[in-house]
Amino acid sequence: xxxxxxxxxxxxxxxxxxxxxxxxxxxxxxxxxxxxxxxxxxxxxxxxxxxxxxxxxxxxxxxxxxxxxxxxxxxxxxxxxxxxxxxxxxxxxxxxxxxxxxxxxxxxxxxxxxxxxxxxxxxxxxxxxxxxxxxxxxxxxxxxxxxxxxxxxxxxxxxxxxxxxxxxxxxxxxxxxxxxxxxxxxxxxxxxxxxxxxxxxxxxxxxxxxxxxxxxxxxxxxxxxxxxxxxxxxxxxxxxxxxxxxxxxxxxxxxxxxxxxxxxxxxxxxxxxxxxxxxxxxxxxxxxxxxxxxxxxxxxxxxxxxxxxxxxxxxxxxxxxxxxxxxxxxxxxxxxxxxxxxxxxxxxxxxxxxxxxxxxxxxxxxxxxxxxxxxxxxxxxxxxxxxxxxxxxxxxxxxxxxxxxxxxxxxxxxxxxxxxxxxxxxxxxxxxxxxxxxxxxxxxxxxxxxxxxxxxxxxxxxxxxxxxxxxxxxxxxxxxxxxxxxxxxxxxxxxxxxxxxxxxxxxxxxxxxxxxxxxxxxxxxxxxxxxxxxxxxxxxxxxxxxxxxxxxxxxxxxxxxxxxxxxxxxxxxxxxxxxxxxxxxxxxxxxxxxxxxxxxxxxxxxxxxxxxxxxxxxxx
Numbered sequence: 001x002x003x004x005x006x007x008x009x010x011x012x013x014x015x016x017x018x019x020x021x022x023x024x025x026x027x028x029x030x031x032x033x034x035x036x037x038x039x040x041x042x043x044x045x046x047x048x049x050x051x052x053x054x055x056x057x058x059x060x061x062x063x064x065x066x067x068x069x070x071x072x073x074x075x076x077x078x079x080x081x082x083x084x085x086x087x088x089x090x091x092x093x094x095x096x097x098x099x100x101x102x103x104x105x106x107x108x109x110x111x112x113x114x115x116x117x118x119x120x121x122x123x124x125x126x127x128x129x130x131x132x133x134x135x136x137x138x139x140x141x142x143x144x145x146x147x148x149x150x151x152x153x154x155x156x157x158x159x160x161x162x163x164x165x166x167x168x169x170x171x172x173x174x175x176x177x178x179x180x181x182x183x184x185x186x187x188x189x190x191x192x193x194x195x196x197x198x199x200x201x202x203x204x205x206x207x208x209x210x211x212x213x214x215x216x217x218x219x220x221x222x223x224x225x226x227x228x229x230x231x232x233x234x235x236x237x238x239x240x241x242x243x244x245x246x247x248x249x250x251x252x253x254x255x256x257x258x259x260x261x262x263x264x265x266x267x268x269x270x271x272x273x274x275x276x277x278x279x280x281x282x283x284x285x286x287x288x289x290x291x292x293x294x295x296x297x298x299x300x301x302x303x304x305x306x307x308x309x310x311x312x313x314x315x316x317x318x319x320x321x322x323x324x325x326x327x328x329x330x331x332x333x334x335x336x337x338x339x340x341x342x343x344x345x346x347x348x349x350x351x352x353x354x355x356x357x358x359x360x361x362x363x364x365x366x367x368x369x370x371x372x373x374x375x376x377x378x379x380x381x382x383x384x385x386x387x388x389x390x391x392x393x394x395x396x397x398x399x400x401x402x403x404x405x406x407x408x409x410x411x412x413x414x415x416x417x418x419x420x421x422x423x424x425x426x427x428x429x430x431x432x433x434x435x436x437x438x439x440x441x442x443x444x445x446x447x448x449x450x451x452x453x454x455x456x457x458x459x460x461x462x463x464x465x466x467x468x469x470x471x472x473x474x475x476x477x478x479x480x481x482x483x484x485x486x487x488x489x490x491x492x493x494x495x496x497x498x499x500x501x502x503x504x505x506x507x508x509x510x511x512x513x514x515x516x517x518x519x520x521x522x523x524x525x526x527x528x529x530x531x532x533x534x535x536x537x538x539x540x541x542x543x544x545x546x547x548x549x550x551x552x553x554x555x556x557x558x559x560x561x562x563x564x565x566x567x568x569x570x571x572x573x574x575x576x577x578x579x580x581x582x583x584x585x586x587x588x589x590x591x592x593x594x595x596x597x598x599x600x601x602x603x604x605x606x607x608x609x610x611x612x613x614x615x616x617x618x619x620x
Contacts, residue, residue, distance in 0.1 A: 210442025212242025389495025
């Protein structure tokens, strides 16, 4: 990009090949062009900001004459020449109040800029079209760089975004429906500390829905260590999680059920992706790459659907969505079958746990409908205990389940000299810690909605609960749905998986207040589209995906259908070396492999389908 001119009223501007920077109040702004994004780095107000305490909330760029009356804002005309296109703009500057203090980040307002580009025949190029574009920018608040173990630095980023994203709306209308804060954490290797603007950026999208990005404790090892060798990494707390205007029973207790449901409907992948775009613009980035784990991979496909021009590359781990299937029922039938396989493997590896699990469930049944009281106030019923199968899909999930159930009971002596067998308080605490729905209610509230892609999919209608009661699964999982007592069950008692059920509102203490809202969300049938199949077909953006052969959460066969739609630029690594937690278990190798696939450095391919494959035996 050619060096951009400063504003007519700017006095202290340092020109750069990529833009212009006001030395007084560095803020990132951007101005879109016909062919992409021509950006001004730190293109801020003017030198008078030295003496200002506030900045007007907006200004407009028009195509009017630079002539102005004494009562109108000062105006100046700039001529930008790039690729034979003459772009004529007139900048209407904004008034500032005189003061001796420099504006802080809280004083910097979002800019609403309307630009008309006039394309003419220039320098031998015949261009004859005019295009009107609209650009908007949200204020970015950045924290101080802090050291991170492992030779890195990190800082917090916060941007204000609309609760309800509306395309092509003016700034006032865009924010009229309320705003939320979106928080992210930027991490850079210490060796690149002075070169942050030059580094390519990688945005990490966490699995979920409803979970924040992990809080890094070290920059060494794992996928993060590998990424920092080449990228500045941005860890996003997706809207409603972590520090991004969190959704909890505490923060939403003032809303009615109808208000709950309407508010929560704006927290799916489509809104998350638009938040990402707001953050990218605020950072002044032209493009960045994505790394999506599980549900984060679903978000990557939404991003590819609607904003592919913002992406350099996409890496997905266990998260190619089942977007070729309509609704949630098919998904849950497939994943219940996967859960059944993991149950059988668990009991085959630890046959002694068949009796242990039956004893736990029988004990809970004997306690009555209220079950055992958990430390946080919730109740452990047979159905809640059997929903712990969520952990079986991780690489160490089977072992974690075994260590949990083997220490479930403790003998308690009475003053009379007798002893009773009770559930160990430590066991109850571990069960509660293993299920985070109380602190992350969005997972329960919106899990089924992630499969509602447009009106064609219809309402989710508590799909997992309905599928579990179908003939194929009803007897097998009868104890989990409360229809078959443990004493009458034939064979081992089966755990359910990542599925959510309406009775969570009764057993999890923090979910009770969301019950009516959850029912309203389950009956909603007019969800907007999450994907655009036409835009995704034969994508031009390079994509590499780790597909776990025995994945209990994301059905491999459905992911393969999605990969086929994406075409030859989507390279897939099919492996049974990992379960769904591959990015956690050996993140460095997983990400390194995906990056090499995008670069064409991995040659191990199946002769039949062209996909990269790796294999290990069951015993290994």
